[in-house]
Amino acid sequence: MSIDGVVSAARVVLGGPGLPIFRAAGLPPLPRDAPQPVELRPPPDQKRLTELRKWLDSEVRRYRSPGHSRFVALIGVVLDTRTRAGELVAQRIDHLAEDFSRLHVIRSPQHGTGTGTPVTSEDAALSPLSQAAMKKWLSARAELTESLQGSASALWVSLAHNHAGTAGSDGHHTPRRAGMPLQQRGLIRSYNTSRLPYGLAHLLPPKLEQLRRAAPAS
Known part of the structure; x- marks a missing residue:
């Protein structure tokens, strides 16, 4: 087949100028793939959430490491406030009430207006369990x-030198030190890597967003 023939055949298959040939033959046009809706993974049921809160209640009474304290506090806050990962890393230390009873949350839905302006904000109540966990984390x-030297304002911070940081004029990267603001990718990675070591694979879903959607709406 000549090049012109190949092009003509391709147009027929792709539904271009050759489409009338299908109609002349009494054939329907080739179907086009319709966009499929995103299927959300199911959140944990209430039984698993009850067991998870029991685990948190036992863990908040002990101290294992800074990472353990941060993980317990994060889970408690997500269950109480339905806060997204991006909203968590945007929180500052002054968003937490002095008595630990409430936490200011700036809501930034994943499918918002696209303007970058937060849709809503609120002072969400923290349970006694989360209050105790936050005290240990702080x-x-x-x-x-x-x-x-007092310059840290982020509520959630890194635990150790973690990634390459910003490149200098010589092209070399200076590692980010411990205590720097926790990034969204780091928060999600921390959640994912902590499920197994703490024996929570059967209680915590693979995605933090699934846990957030399982929490009751205020």
């Missing part, structure tokens, strides 16, 4: 940010 956080 104690660990104070040690992590001690070398920053």
Whole structure:
């Protein structure tokens, strides 16, 4: 077949100028793939959430490491406030009430207006469990940010030198030190890597967003 013949055949298959040939033969046009809706993964049921809260209640009474304190506090906050990962990393230390009873949340839905302006904000109530967890996390956080000389304002901070940071004029990267603002990717990675070590694969879903959607709406 000549090149012109190949092009003509391609047009017929793709539904271009050759489409009338299908109609002349009494054939329907080739179907086009319709966009498929995104299927959300199911959140944990209430039984699993009850077991998870029991685990949190037992874990908040002990101290294993700064990472453990941060993980317990994060789970408690998500269950109480339905906060997204991006909203968590945007929180500052002054968003937490002095008595730990409430946490200011700036809602930024994933499919918002596209303007970058937060849709709503609220002071969400924290349960006694989350309040206790936050007190332990703030104690660990104070040690992590001690070398920053009071310049740290992020509520959730990194635990150790983690990634390459920003490249200097010589092209070399300076690692980000402990106590720096936790990034969204780091928060999600921390959630994913903590499920197995703490024996929670049967209670915590693979995605943090699934856990958020399982929490009751206020």
